[in-house]
């Protein structure tokens with residue numbers, strides 16, 4: 275059983291080298307898992323280095339992002355996410371208010387960002403998806419040569435890395451390394467997102483920033499960010515810590531479903547993006563690696579005991595994600 279002790283105040287986000295997870299030495303896997311365990315209790319954020327994703331592939335994904343956002347607005351609006359039954363596509367500036375998770379709080383202004391989502395590219399008659407299901411298929415691609423192939427390759431690299439990190443997280447919770455796999459079958463729910471944050475204008479509304487404070491909703495997030503900076507993470511002492519860009523790393527953070535699985539032992543932490551420090555646009559590429567929508571999420575055995583009864587009600591992955599989508603976009607996803 276994992277003994278619950280109060281988390282420490284973190285002043286920085288650790289860099290965890292996961293290179294040894296590619297080798298066979300199980301003790302090395304456990305050492306990495308222990309580092310993750312600490313980070314997940316302190317902030318729910320860590321960087322990974324030696325992750326195995328080629329820098330060329332990441333650079334090409336940023337180039338693809340730039341070419342997409344450089345399209346004229348009318349070309350982007352033709353692939354608006356509201357036109358896809360799985361909400362894959364383009365989100366214009368002001369389309370989402372991430373600081374909206376508390377349904378009862380005063381509404382924050384919408385985010386100063388534009389974005390694009392794609393899900394898993396599927397064949398038309400894939401028996402796993404008889405009806406539209408987020409985030410599977412119904413992707414809308416802009417007319418940019420090679421863009422779809424680039425996305426599919428990057429998406430594949432992200433699902434491989436996501437599965438690797440989940441195996442380490444399972445070890446970090448004293449579970450067999452394949453423990454999470456059943457929840458990611460018959461397919462992992464991976465949502466690949468591109469975001470462009472304009473430099474915040476001086477006439478932005480009070481409290482209007484690139485992305486308002488929010489937690490991520492799903493399993494884990496794998497974030498590639500450019501060199502501009504602006505991502506900030508809440509510490510337990512209620513300070514905001516900068517997740518400064520570090521070349522060769524991804525930022526990993528845990529979503530709400532991981533907090534539910536771990537009965538709150540691991541943190542799904544608040545974060546926000548503030549692009550008021552530079553006069554440059556900022557680009558980022560989050561990949562949300564979540565369980566299959568119908569997976570039932572409840573506290574895992576190593577995180578519950580008499581002194582720490584389950585904190586969250588049981589839910590399906592889809593119920594939680596759809597509710598959070600509704601709060602931040604102001605409409606319901608109409609998938610099966």
Ligand SMILES: O=C(O)CCC(=O)C(=O)O
Nearest residue numbers: 469490499505547558560
């Ligand atoms: O752009 C970033 O650095 C973070 C984006 C983010 O938090 C999100 O899309 O959930």
Ligand SMILES: [Fe+2]
Nearest residue numbers: 488489490545
């Ligand atoms: Fe986020």
